[in-house]
Structures are given as structure tokens and as C-alpha cells.
Amino acid sequence: MNCSETELLGELAAIVGEQWLKTSPSDLANFGKDWTTAYEARPIAIVFPGDIPSVVALVKLANLQQIALVPSGGRTGLSGGAVAANGEVVVAFDRMNKILAFDPADRQVVCQPGVITEQLQQFAEEQGLFYPVDFASSGSSQLGGNAATNAGGIKVIRYGMTRDWVKGLKVVTGNGEVLDLNRGLAKNATGYDFRHLFIGSEGTLGFIVELTLGLSSQPHDPTVLVLGVEEMRATMDVLQAFQDKLKLTAFEFFSDKALKHVIAEKGLQAPFATECAFYALIEFENLSEHDLETAMNLFESCMESGWIVDGSISQNTSQAQNLWRLREDISETISKFSPYKNDISVKVSKVPEFVREVDEVVNASYPDFEIIWFGHIGDGNIHLNILKPEDLALADFLEKCAEVSDLVFTIVEKFGGSISAEHGVGLLKKPFLHYSRSPAEIAYMQAIKKIFDPNNIMNPGKLLDQ
Secondary structure, eight states, X not given: OOHHHHHHHHHHHHHHOGGGEEOSHXXXXXXXOOSOOSSOOOOSEEEOOOSHHHHHHHHHHHHHHTOOEEEESSOOOSSSTTOOOSSOEEEEOTTOOOEEEEETTTTEEEEOXXXXXXXXXXXXXXXXXXXOOOOTTTTTXXXXXXXXXXXXXXXXXXXXXXXXXXXXXXXXXXXXXXXXXXXXXXXXXXXXXXXXXXXXXXXXXXXXXXXXXXOEEOOSSEEEEEEEESSTTHHHHHHHXXXXXXXEEEEEEEEHHHHHHHHHHHOOXXXXXXXXXXXXXXXXXXXXXXXXXXXXXXXXXXXXXXXXXXXXXXXXXXXXXXXXXXXXXXXXXXXXXXXXXXXXEOOGGGHHHHHHHHHHHHHHHOTTSEEEEEEEGGGTEEEEEEEOOTTSOHHHHHHHHHHHXXXXXXXXXXXXXXXXXXXOOTTTTGGGGGGTSOHHHHHHHXXXXXXXXXXXXXSTTSSSOO
16 A cells, blocks of 8 residues: 555544454455446445544545545345445445434434434324335335435335435535535525535435434325236226225335245245236225225226236235235345346326337347336336346346437437436436436536535545536
């Protein structure tokens, strides 16, 4: 190690403490990456600040020494947004993991960025309330990272994205300034709301160091149906029928190929005997016997209309959880196949036609690739997963998938959709940003970054080229 690196490590240790500076190969590898597998982690060090002044000091040191900083939360991202591949210093927020305050009148909770999503969900439940942003990684994802990527999940159709629940933010900009944004106000008509610039910015403007989040009433007796669908376009008829009559909290879908993998890997039971091309999972609040009766009438009506061919409904919480596992366990189940993931959104009404076109293009170009579809069809967010053939080297597979991405994103552009619905852009999607953002938009985004981060030290190379 050269002298300058030794001096840098000494200055970092002086800020966070010797025990909170990590340089071992295992720590560098663990904290220098996220769930993407396409990049090698090569940070110079990992630091764990314990408070806001320490984060400010780290940012000021980075500006002085012209070193890059990469934020690290739960590292559950799927776009390479938390990858440190070029000798950066990783700023991990694991120590800043406390729930600082709660006000039952405002229904707001103040959290540090390292609070785990599930930790907040449990806290809300203890208060008789509900934090509705939920996804498969809730047991490890951190709130700061959720806000930095505007995470969505399985309840968006009812509750919206993370953005909808962020009532205030404290951030440390790339200049080392602390901004206290919106401060939990329900109404605040005082010009630009910088809070929304930092939500979804992937750490490129600054670091989120405190969040004020809203909470909701708990849903009453969530009940789950899984319905078998032969034609994808029929899901739109089913969605409209159920949405008109019931208060839905989720409307998900997955393909028969996805279901078969989950059943084989997890030992779960199929929801019913009939095999279908696709399955729709619907969750609604069962507020009264009338709601259950309405759901059964809708089921029969959809059967008579030929939109669905079979179905199953939960009778208790345990059954509801098991039906949810058919959908929620897909990502973990297929991870052993090194899937190439695409997190895409189009208008809800366009989903069936979009899926059909993508299937045709990918199958025509790469007939030996297995396609796994699932996602949040109720809000237009669908996940395209392409599984690596066993006899194909990973590098060759990724190269072919890059070609697939251009084909898929051309269709995304045609449908006026987004190349990233909820996973961010990071490194993985950056080459394709132009399919969703115009040259003028990208130029304005670059200009905004220069204002908040003039020396380009905050997660450089992610989302945008400076």
C-alpha cells in the first residue's frame, strides 16, 4: 500500500473510529457489491458512520482528496447501483439503524437510513398501524436504499411507491451540506421540493441520512385469490372486474414456468389442479361477509366470461401466506440459474400486448433461453427473467443478454414505457437510459448532479455519465 492510501485510511479511521473502518478482502467483497453478479467489487475501504456529522466529515474529506464515495444499504439492488468497482470508499449505513421518533397524531415515524424495512413494518404493527411498502427483500433492504431507488413492491396498486410515504428527508449533498427537506409537512407550497430529487437519485446527488415516513391504518383480513388465466389479455378484464367492486391491495401475476420452478424448489403445492399459461394473484381487504360474497360472485362471473379457467381462495392467514409464496419465492428460486433480469413498466392496459411482443422477439432470437415472467401487473410493472442455459458460459450469456436488452428496450420505447420500474438504473441499465429519457431530460439530470455534486464524488458512474 502506498503512503497516500495509508494516510487516507488514517483520516477515515479518525472520522468513524478504527473499529468501523474495514479493509479485509472479505469485507471489501461483501460490502462492495449488491445482488448483481456482473461486476467485481474493488473498493479501497468500507466505513460505517454512526451519525450525520460523520457523514458530513466523510463527504468533505472525499472532496478534499478527490475520492469517490459509494453508498451501501442492504445491498439488495439489482442494477449495480451499490457496486464499488473502481477503488471507491464504500459508506455503509448499517450503524445508523435506529427509529428516532414517532408521533401517533401525525402518523409519522423518523428513521435513520440503516433501518431495515421489516424493522419498520414491525414497529408500525406494534403501534396498531401499517407501513405498506413491501417486497421480497424487506428482511434485509434498508430504508435509505429504498428511498434512493424509489422502491415499489407488491402493494403499489393500493399504496403507491416509497415516494408516496416519504414526508421528509435529511440529506448530505455532494458539497457536504445538510439539507432538511419538507420536515414532515402535509402542505408546503414554498417552491421546489428537493425531497423528490433525492428520492430515486441512487446516491448520485448526496446521501440520505434521515427519513420521516408516513404510516397507514392496518388492512383488515387480507384475503388472497389465485386465478388461472390462459390468455394474458384476459388479465385486464379480470383486473377491471375486481377493481370495480373490491378494494384491492395487490394484483400480481406469474407464468406457469415460474410456478413450476417454485413448486419444485420449495415443495409448495399448486393452487389448483388445472395447469394454466398464467396466474393472477389478487389480494383484497375482507371487511365484511359481503366482500367475500362479492369476490365469489366475481370469480363465477369471470369463469362464465371465459377469462379464467380455475381458481383458489384463502380461508385463513396461513393459506393466504402460502398462496403469496407462489409469487414471492420466484426470485429466490430462479437465482441459481444466474438470471438476466429486466424490471420494466408500461401502462397497465398495454401489459398483455407488450408481453406478447417481447416473447416473440426473444424466442425468435434465442429459442434456447427460458423466459420467466412475473410482476406487479396491477401497476404495469413486469419482471422479465431470462435463465442461463446450463451449457452456456456466464460471460457468453451476459453478452447475448445485452443484445436481448436492446431488442426488449426498443419495444419498451415503442410502448412509451420505462426500462426500470423500481430497481433503479445503476450501472446495468445506464447504457439503455436513452430508451426512456430524452436527450434534453438527460442533460437536465446531468446539470442537476453538477449543482449538488460539483466534484462528482457521489456514486460516480451510476445512473448518468458526468
